[in-house]
Amino acid sequence: MTTVLGRLLAALPLVLALGGCAAAASTASVTRQDTVVLGVKADQPGLAERASGGYRGFEVDFGTEVARRIGAKRVEYRTVTSEDRExxxxxxxxxxxxxxxxITPERAAQVTFGGPYTTAHQRIMVRAGERGVGGVxxxxxxxxxxxxxxxxxxxxVQGLGIRPTLVPAASYSDCYAKLRSGEVDAVSTGDLVLAGFARRGGVRLVGDAFTDEPYGVGMRKGDLDGCEAVNKAITVMYQDGTAGRLLHRWFEGAGLRPVAEVPEFHGCS
Structure with missing residues (x-):
């Protein structure tokens, strides 16, 4: 029995060491990965949409450039939704x-955010012939x-105390379809999202912007090395003109004037 106990005690450090290795592997920084999987939307024209078997849009191009600048040799893509990002x-x-x-406090409790890489401003989208909605x-x-x-x-609803009748939808692409068909009277979110749909026709943006929406790069919680590397990459992309060129490419003619200056970062935590 003593011999068996001795063997168990002798093996214990090895078990603990293996457990430590597994924990370290599961929290490895994105900066130490040769292949980075980039999560983007598939149905937001201008920002990110899937067409002809590939992904295209501002966030696709910007995210690909960020991944490469933090060390990725290969970038792959996967569709995410607002519901399943975390x-x-x-x-x-x-x-x-x-x-x-x-970037919100609730989301920042679940993931680490780099950036923001741009700031959208919440506005309202209505059908082209709508005259009853001019503001929030x-x-x-x-x-x-x-x-x-x-x-x-x-x-x-909660922030401004306004009480519309909420009609649920799976995504903003679904909201756009419901707006065009008359199932809803309005859609409201960041202007960069709305602008892509507005370019498709049949709808228009109305009213002044009434919020700022800092769009962040989501990473696994606690990847501070990754966050710092992402922030450095974003900074250099604005300084060398890459960010400005991408903003111009994807939003020119959409009635928006995205700021081509380095955003104020929220800090890594």
């Missing part, structure tokens, strides 16, 4: 997320689309 990040299905991912206060009593997993409607 789950896919923490489940190691994606490594970076650029998906109109507004006009949404009271109107049918407002609520995309699953988004915080935009909460800013109106």
């Amino acid at each position: 789950r896919l990040l923490n489940g190691h299905r994606v490594d970076l997320v650029l998906a109109s991912y507004s 206060r006009d949404l009271a009593g109107r049918r407002l689309c609520e995309a699953s997993g988004s915080v935009s409607t909460a800013r109106i």
Whole structure:
């Protein structure tokens, strides 16, 4: 029995060491990965959409450039939604997320954010012939689309105390379809999201912007090395003109004037 106990005690440090290795591997920084999986939306024109078997848009191009600048030799892509971004990040299905991912305290408790890489401003989108909605206060009593997993409607209802009738939808692409068909009266979220749909026609943006939405690069919680590297990459991309060129490429003619200056970072935590 003594011999058996001695063997168990002798093996214990090895077991603990193996456990430590597993923990370290599961929290490895994105900067130490040769292949980085980038999570992007598949149905937000201008920002990120999937077409002809590939992904295209500002966030696709920007995220690819960030991944390469932090050391990735290969970049792969996976569709994320507003509802599953945290789950896919923490489940190691994606490594970076650029998906109109507004930085909020609630989200920052679950993931680490780099950036922001740009700041959107919440506005309202209505059908082209709509004249009854000219600003956010006009949404009271109107049918407002609520995309699953988004915080935009909460800013109106809870933040501003306005009471529209919320109509649920799977995504902002679904909201756009409901708006065109007359199922809802308005859609409200970041102007960079809305501008892509507005370019498709049949809808228009109205009213002044009433929030700032800092779009962050999502990473697994605690990857501070990755966050610092991402922030450095974003800074250099603005300094060398890469960010400005991408903003111009994807939003020229959309009625927006994105700021081509380094955003104020929120800090890594």
